[in-house]
Structures are given as C-alpha cells and as structure tokens.
Amino acid sequence: QKEVEQDPGPLSVPEGAIVSLNCTYSNSAFQYFMWYRQYSRKGPELLMYTYSSGNKEDGRFTAQVDKSSKYISLFIRDSQPSDSATYLCAMSVRGSSNTGKLIFGQGTTLQVKP
Amino acid sequence: DTEVTQTPKHLVMGMTNKKSLKCEQHMGHRAMYWYKQKAKKPPELMFVYSYEKLSINESVPSRFSPECPNSSLLNLHLHALQPEDSALYLCASSWGTSNYEQYFGPGTRLTVT
Numbered sequence: 688q689k690e691v692e693q694d695p696g697p698l699s700v701p702e703g704a705i706v707s708l709n710c711t712y713s714n715s716a717f718q719y720f721m722w723y724r725q726y727s728r729k730g731p732e733l734l735m736y737t738y739s740s741g742n743k744e745d746g747r748f749t750a751q752v753d754k755s756s757k758y759i760s761l762f763i764r765d766s767q768p769s770d771s772a773t774y775l776c777a778m779s780v781r782g783s784s785n786t787g788k789l790i791f792g793q794g795t796t797l798q799v800k801p
Numbered sequence: 802d803t804e805v806t807q808t809p810k811h812l813v814m815g816m817t818n819k820k821s822l823k824c825e826q827h828m829g830h831r832a833m834y835w836y837k838q839k840a841k842k843p844p845e846l847m848f849v850y851s852y853e854k855l856s857i858n859e860s861v862p863s864r865f866s867p868e869c870p871n872s873s874l875l876n877l878h879l880h881a882l883q884p885e886d887s888a889l890y891l892c893a894s895s896w897g898t899s900n901y902e903q904y905f906g907p908g909t910r911l912t913v914t
Contacts, residue, residue: 787857788849791844
C-alpha cells in the first residue's frame with residue numbers, strides 16, 4: 688500500500704462546476720499538507736499548504752484536512768478551463784525528523800470543458 | 802517573489818556527453834532539491850542540500866553529480882547518461898528542510914540519445 692493514495696482520473700467537468708480532489712494517507716506522522724498544480728510540461732506550482740486540520744481558503748480554492756480520517760481535499764469553485772492541469776497532493780512529517788522529503792500522490796488530471 | 806529559475810529549458814545529449822543543469826533562487830532559502838519526473842508520474846526526490854551540504858542522496862547513480870556552490874545556486878552534473886534518464890529535472894527550494902513548503906522551478910526537459 689502506498690503512503691499516499693490519489694485517484695489519477697482523468698476527471699472531466701463542465702466550466703463553472705465545483706471540483707473536489709482528494710488524497711488519503713496512511714502515515715499518521717504527516718503533519719504538513721500541500722497541493723500543487725502542474726500544467727503540461729511545466730514545473731509544479733504550489734497552490735495551498737496547511738499545517739492543521741480544518742479548512743483553508745484562498746480565492747476559489749479551499750484545502751481541507753481531516754487528520755482523524757487521514758484524508759485531505761482540494762475544492763475548486765467556479766472551475767475554469769485554465770484550471771485544466773494535474774493536481775498533486777504532497778505531505779511531510781513534522782519537526783526534526785523532517786528531512787525535507789515530500790511524499791507525493793500520483794496526481795489527478797483535471798479537464799474543465801468550456 | 803517565489804521564483805526558482807532553471808537553465809537550460811531543454812537539453813539533448815548523447816550518452817558520452819558531459820553537461821550540467823543549473824538552478825538559482827534568490828528567496829534566501831537554505832534548502833534546495835533535485836527531483837526527476839517521468840511522464841504521468843509524480844516528482845521523485847534525488848538529492849537534498851541543507852545549508853549547502855548534501856543531506857540526502859536517494860541512491861542516485863553516480864552518473865548524476867550534484868553541487869551546491871553557494872546558498873543560491875544548485876547544479877546537477879551529468880555524465881554517461883542512459884536513454885532511460887530522459888525526463889523532466891526539477892529543482893525546488895524551501896526555507897529549511899523542517900516544516901516548510903517547497904517551491905519548484907520550471908524544470909529542464911532532458912533527452913538522452
């Protein structure tokens with residue numbers, strides 16, 4: 688079993704839809720959670736990061752962490768064709784045992800159709 | 802400014818060539834990373850530098866040789882690569898290795914012929 692599971696999709700939605708992207712994880716030591724967006728043939732772009740359970744909102748994006756269920760989500764409201772990309776979740780452990788190593792999910796490919 | 806720059810954007814090299822990839826950041830970050838990414842896969846960590854010292858080598862073959870000349874620069878020297886080394890090579894940086902989010906550069910797309 689992988690430490691981080693993410694459905695690769697593809698996920699296709701109409702413009703304006705609410706998108707829900709999810710990852711589950713097995714290591715309870717993970718304390719830092721990130722979402723990256725990666726356009727084709729480009730580097731990953733950090734979208735959201737959070738260190739605690741609950742919700743964090745930034746514009747049309749909301750990151751949600753449920754540590755009790757070991758489940759994180761990224762919601763995109765009013766999705767646009769420009770949101771079409773691969774979304775990667777990533778997480779790491781806390782404190783001195785953090786070597787800088789991020790554990791990535793497989794990435795979910797999202798297509799928003801006009 | 803959260804910019805990490807990488808040069809070149811594209812590189813084609815033969816199996817006997819020697820080439821180098823360059824990465825630069827001016828955010829004052831003290832940790833820098835090299836990742837390799839194959840198509841439709843997540844980035845795979847290769848090396849971590851913390852305060853200009855190599856702290857992690859993820860069992861990368863010796864044909865890849867990293868160098869951190871100063872806190873802003875990171876190089877990856879390539880020699881005698883194989884076609885299966887063709888990939889997108891990504892550099893990232895963060896404030897430190899503990900508890901900090903990483904910012905990625907645009908990558909160098911490497912093709913080994």
